[in-house]
Amino acid sequence: MKNKICNMLGIEFPLVAFSHCRDVVAAVSKAGGMGVFGGVNCTPETLEEELSWIDDHVGGKPYGLDIIVPNKVEGRGEPFDxxxxxxxxxxxxxxxxxxxxxxxxxxxxxxxxxxxxxxxxxQNLIGDNADAILEVAFRHPIKLIANALGIPPQVMLELGQKHDVPVAALVGTREHAMSQVAAGVDIIIAVGGEAGGHTGDVATMVLIPEVCNALTEIGEETPVLAAGGIATGAQMAAAMAMGAAGVWCGSVWLTTVEAExxxxxxxxxxxxxxxxxxxxxxxxxxxxxxxxxxxxxxxxxxxxxxxxxxxxxxxxxxxxxxxxxxxxxxxxxxxxxxATYWVGQGVGLMNEQMTAGQVVQEFKEDFLAAYERLAANLEE
Amino acid sequence: MKNKICNMLGIEFPLVAFSHCRDVVAAVSKAGGMGVFGGVNCTPETLEEELSWIDDHVGGKPYGLDIIVPNKVEGRGEPFDxxxxxxxxxxxxxxxxxxxxxxxxxxxxxxxxxxxxxxxxxQNLIGDNADAILEVAFRHPIKLIANALGIPPQVMLELGQKHDVPVAALVGTREHAMSQVAAGVDIIIAVGGEAGGHTGDVATMVLIPEVCNALTEIGEETPVLAAGGIATGAQMAAAMAMGAAGVWCGSVWLTTVEAExxxxxxxxxxxxxxxxxxxxxxxxxxxxxxxxxxxxxxxxxxxxxxxxxxxxxxxxxxxxxxxxxxxxxxxxxxxxxxATYWVGQGVGLMNEQMTAGQVVQEFKEDFLAAYERLAANLEE
Incomplete structure (x- = not known):
């Protein structure tokens, strides 16, 4: 497949996999998508370890990193006590x-x-530690860095530019997408309310066209990754019919063989x-x-x-x-x-344990089937 | 366009318009979709009047009727006091x-x-009155009858079969879709939580593939109309890529010129x-x-x-x-x-007042553009 996001990330299939499990990250990248390591719980030391492991196991394929540097955190700026x-x-x-x-x-x-x-x-969320984590991140050949909450700090945007690494940000509303683009973000990840983890309440089906239309209106070509409830290739095709350049999935990897x-x-x-x-x-x-x-x-x-x-x-x-x-x-x-864990409504579509590579393969086949199903409606 | 639902309803474009406004119903049917009159507030007398008006203005095109006969209503079965x-x-x-x-x-x-x-x-919701309303309905050349809440009463299913009128039912979960199909409903309208009016909390993006997959698993070919947040042709293409045979839209007509x-x-x-x-x-x-x-x-x-x-x-x-x-x-x-009224999250995509006929035309063009956008990703 060829489109803007594939070119930007150097991948063949615009399925981006967010996972805290390095095995999933490597497996998805090797299967033609892009694994993005969720490093929110890492110290600079453990992040170094995780990214080195990925470097050794990803076979030279592109992968990314997701961290959180929120704008509002209790205790920020105060000496740590x-x-x-x-x-x-x-x-x-x-x-x-x-x-x-x-x-x-x-x-x-x-x-x-x-x-x-x-x-x-x-404390990972705060000040100096975030800088140390960014320092580790850009020591590795990451091809995407995402900030999961709020506008990325200026230093992240500058480092991205310097290292030619696209910076992505997660948003749950059209307004936030506009602010992110104005701040200089390269990729918008539009997350519908059905997503697992932190989420707004606008549904993916509405948010994707709303964000895409708003970008078109201001003449921006920032690619949009659709997220929220997406666990199959048919949903990926749906999101891309609405203008997304690809999809960002988190929940679907939680039931894979590799997942921890x-x-x-x-x-x-x-x-x-x-x-x-x-x-x-x-x-x-x-x-x-x-x-x-x-x-x-x-x-x-x-x-x-x-x-x-x-x-x-x-x-x-x-x-x-x-x-x-x-x-x-x-x-x-x-x-x-x-026992519980974060997961999106797409959990209803996750009924069989597969390897992460098999999930990517299923996405490809299901995407094509969805495209053909849509095309069949237009045949006379 | 040709597919199962087009054949079943005798329409050329599988866009079904739910509206309490008879002008919208007639306009959508004349533009190639299908208008469905929301008759929930009608007495048998006013329903007779509305449907006669539609008969006179729809130019022989197919239209439908939506009523509510819920299973649980306070006071049902008690003498009216x-x-x-x-x-x-x-x-x-x-x-x-x-x-x-x-x-x-x-x-x-x-x-x-x-x-x-x-x-x-x-009292319209209760007993004898519902029968009188059904009697009026089937006196007119309706081509679809929908029950908006719960499983349609047996008499509605029987009258539908007798008059060769497909009976549709609205559902918000996979489980309810299964019960409806078991009860003999001809068309499932799967309504995502982003819809206006009564709604569950499963989002359209998840509900549509979940319902379609469940039907496939039990070997049922009951067509599914997707509803919830859909106000554009791109979203219609998305829903149909996920397996829907067409869409059911309510909110988008509320801002049309014709709407009351x-x-x-x-x-x-x-x-x-x-x-x-x-x-x-x-x-x-x-x-x-x-x-x-x-x-x-x-x-x-x-x-x-x-x-x-x-x-x-x-x-x-x-x-x-x-x-x-x-x-x-x-x-x-x-x-x-x-002042307020029922409306879905698709309201964010309704930014311009148009006639109902223009909305249908826009849907057609946007649908095609979405299909071509999706196809472009697959070109080498």
Whole structure:
């Protein structure tokens, strides 16, 4: 396939795969798409390790990196104070999660050390550390860098230009797409509300033409990658008929053989329909779409505490969810029930475990079938 | 264009237009699509009048009828008691709407007579009246009958078969599509959560392939009309690439020249983006998507009363909203602000007032452009 995004990224099939799993990244790039490593939880050291591994396993094919440098984070600019950050978490929120686990027979033990570890991790989002991460990133032959939340910092845009690496940004509204283009972003990733993870509430079917039309109106040719609910080649064809240059998929890789997804959650995802997700602020403080479980149900109840702003809510939810994840892989039924992870409504179309390479191959075949199906309507 | 749904409905372009405005119905059918008259608010007498008008103005082209016979309605089966129905409305709900109008400087006067009129109207949904409406419907040369909520009553299916009129049903989930097909429905209208009016929360981009795949799996060839957010030919091409046989659009006709939409609301819709809608239970008791206004915002507030079940919530909301509609067309700024109507996220793509015939023409051109755009990706 040949189009603007294929040329820009040096790939043959405009399927871009966001994954926290380096194996998926390498496999998708080798299969003709582009893997993008989700490095949000990395320190400069672990990022160096991950990208080096990818360099060694991607067979010279192009790959990318996704990080988050949000504009608004609690504590930004203040000197880092672990105790002060922990002190900001209301006792009510801690008690709520403890009570929830207890009700499901999950003995989480002392979560305090995990919480402290997580506080340190949350520093990745802030100041100097972000610079160090960018420094590592551009030491590697990445062919795309994406900022998952808000307008990329000026330094990212400059480094992209200097290294001839396109800078992409995720948006959930037409207005944000316009701001990103004005800021100098090279690729717009338009994410519909049915996506997994952080998401707005405009659906992909509307957002894609809305963003594409708005770009056309101002004479911009910035390519758009469509995201949100896309797990098949037919949906990819649909998005491209509406003007997208390609697609950005995250959820579909979570059930692949390579994915490091908790096997219990993987199994739930393979069985889930599109109705088994919920978009809620309870995991990170901003609305993000997750697999529905008694954990998300409890947070949706009227009696639940109001989620805290970023990154405080993650300090409430991640330590117990990490423990639940571990216990769910043993014989703790309550933990199995509670276990959840971010996933989009496309989970309803993910019904079979495949390798990442097979997923790419299926996308290609399904794309072609969709094109032919559409063409058949026009034959006399 | 030729495909299964075109053959089934006797049309040349599989764009089906749901509208409460008979002028739109006739115009779309004459332009090569199919107009479907929304008859939910009709008595047998007014339905007779509307369908006769369409017969006289549609130039022999096929058209359809959409009605609602829900499975669960408060008061069904009980002898009709106007006073008892009114007595079920909590004073809190009435006070809330009165206070809301007052705050916006809207003097609604005495809404009691309007409310009584509406109670009588709500009887359309029940028993004998539904039979009388079906009797009127099949006296006319309708070529499609749709049931907007739940599985069509057996009598509708039987009359459809007897008169060789396909029976369609609206669904918002894969599971409901399966039940509808099992019940003997001829056409599935799969409505994504971005649609105006009553809607589920699975997005069109996911729902269409999910429903189409499920039908294929059980060996059913029931055609699917895609609905939800669709206001352009490019989106129609997208839906058909994913397996839909055509599309069902409602919102896009609301801003046409012919539409009887309140001009104030029409103007708001032409200016709205996809973010200016809200899906809420506050209008009818079931989740329905509407244009956002201070009215819907007030009902979304935590302090708002919990919406009542159908049809009680309509008795709370329709009388004031009808009054607001009237006053908004004078010089009452508060009423202009509060005015709202059902519309989908596709409102963000409706930026220019056109005739219904022009909309059909635009769809055709945009469909072809989308097809060619998709094809261009495959050229070497």
């Amino acid at each position: 672990e105790e002060a950050m922990l002190a900001r978490i209301p006792a009510e929120h801690i008690a709520f999660t403890e009570e929830l686990m207890k009700r499901h027979g999950v003995d989480a033990g002392d979560l305090d050390p995990v919480r402290r570890e997580h506080v340190v991790g949350s 997804t908790n096997p219990i959650v993987k199994e739930k995802m393979l069985l889930a329909t599109s109705r088994d997700t919920v978009r809620a602020r309870s995991r990170t403080g901003k609305p993000s779409r997750q697999l529905r479980s008694p954990w998300t149900d409890a947070w949706e109840a009227e009696s639940a505490p109001t989620p805290l702003p970023m990154p405080l809510q993650s300090l409430v939810s991640e330590p117990p969810l990490r423990t639940i994840d571990k216990l769910s892989q043993g014989d703790n039924q309550g933990a199995k029930d509670l | 106007e006073e008892a129905m009114l007595a079920r409305i909590p004073a809190e709900h009435i006070a809330f709407t009165e206070e809301l109008m007052k705050r916006h400087g809207v003097d609604a006067g005495d809404l009691d007579p309007v409310r009584r009129e509406h109670v009588v109207g709500s 939409t309140n001009p104030i609301v029409k103007e708001k819709m032409l200016l709205a983006t996809s973010r200016d809608t809200v899906r809420a239970r506050s209008r009818t008791g079931k989740p329905s998507r509407q244009l956002r206004s201070p009215w819907t915002d007030a009902w979304e507030a935590e302090s708002a009363p919990t919406p009542l079940p159908m049809p009680l919530q309509s008795l709370v909301s329709e009388p004031p909203l009808r009054t607001i509609d009237k006053l908004s067309q004078g010089d009452n700024q508060g009423a202009k602000d509060l």
